[in-house]
Amino acid sequence: MTRLAQQKEKMVENHLRRRGIRDKAVLEAMAEVPREKFIPEDMAHLAYNDSPLPIGEGQTISQPYIVALMIQAMELSAQDRVLDIGTGSGYAAAIISRIVKAIYSVERYQTLAETAKERFHRLGYDNIHVLYGDGTQGWPEHAPYDAAVVAAGSPDIPQPLVDQLVIGGRLVIPVGSTQQFQELLRVRRTGESEVKEERLTSVRFVPLVGEAGWKEA
Ligand code: SAH
Numbered sequence: 051m052t053r054l055a056q057q058k059e060k061m062v063e064n065h066l067r068r069r070g071i072r073d074k075a076v077l078e079a080m081a082e083v084p085r086e087k088f089i090p091e092d093m094a095h096l097a098y099n100d101s102p103l104p105i106g107e108g109q110t111i112s113q114p115y116i117v118a119l120m121i122q123a124m125e126l127s128a129q130d131r132v133l134d135i136g137t138g139s140g141y142a143a144a145i146i147s148r149i150v151k152a153i154y155s156v157e158r159y160q161t162l163a164e165t166a167k168e169r170f171h172r173l174g175y176d177n178i179h180v181l182y183g184d185g186t187q188g189w190p191e192h193a194p195y196d197a198a199v200v201a202a203g204s205p206d207i208p209q210p211l212v213d214q215l216v217i218g219g220r221l222v223i224p225v226g227s228t229q230q231f232q233e234l235l236r237v238r239r240t241g242e243s244e245v246k247e248e249r250l251t252s253v254r255f256v257p258l259v260g261e262a263g264w265k266e267a
Contacts, residue, residue, distance in 0.1 A: 054086055057098035065100040066118050073122040079148035080118055085111075087173065088139040107159045109256055111139040112201060116253060118145075123222045123236050123250055124197040126150050131192070133214065135185035136201035136258070140166030143178050146199070152177045154192045156185035158259060186260035188214040195219060203232040203255040207245075208262035215239040222250075229257045229264060 051059075062081045071077060086097035088111055093103055102110040112120075121142070126132065130150040134143045137157035143166070146153050155178060157163040163182040170178045181189055185200070186208045193214035200211070200223040211221055219239045226232030234250040257264045 054084070054094065054097060058085070061098040061100065061114055065115050069115055071115070071118045071122055075126065075149045076118050076122045076145070079121075079145045080114065082148055083141070083144045084173075085114065085141060087169065088141040088144070105139045105162065106165075107162055109138055109159070109162065111141050112255075117142050119250070120199055120201075120222045120234070121145055121149070123234075124199055124220050126197060130196035133189060133193075133195040133198035133211070134201070135188075135198065135211070137163055137166045137180055138201060140169050140178070140180075142199065142201055143180075144170070144173070144175055147175050147178045150177075150196075152179070154179050154181070154189045154195070156181045156183055156189055158182075158184055184260040186210065186258060186262035190214060197221070198223075200224065200258060201255065202258035202263070203229065203253075204258040204263050206262070207235070207237055207247075208258075208260075210262060212237065212239055212245060217241060224253050224255045230254065 086094040089103050100113050100115050102113050105111050126149045132150050132153045134155040137155040143155040160182045167180045188210045194216040198221045203224045221237040224232035224234050232253050234253045236248045238246045240246050
């Protein structure tokens, strides 16, 4: 086994399993996807530290524990179709793609969207579809989704994302009234115009910038 593969196993054991990640499909996907392929090459040795890392455009790849926690909270199953807002490096989308049928991922930086697309192609992850645009508006063409996840902090729950869920669908999103801190929420669409919100934990994400998010500076 290579050194990185060993570190990946340790990451799954120490940072995920020991800290309460239980969903088998999530643990398997995290043990499979090579995080070193989603970060700058000269940072490969840091790939399995439990910390965020820079990916360009002032953005970051999220810390593995938080990625696992969010994906576990989505309560995914194999036939699901999923919406992912904030493609970034594509790491979270890659993990989700190992668990579900199809994933639709939206990114507001064209450079990041293009790089992620090439990465998915190279790694053979062919059930991930990428759109360059404002993810606060979702991706209506492929709605409804069984679940959705947002990897950037929002001032409110963007209504378009709730509207694009099936009844029973789950949206996992960091929401906070300042750009510095958020509460990670699971929003369950329980009816045509009804939702149930659960607070999962406190988190720190880069801001969700868009029409139903923070306004551009
Ligand atoms: N899931 C990513 C995390 C990237 S950080 C990963 O695994 O690497 C969050 C990303 O959200 C950034 O790339 C940022 O550019 C993007 N983002 C912020 N606002 C957005 C919006 N309105 N629509 C789409 N992407 C957005």
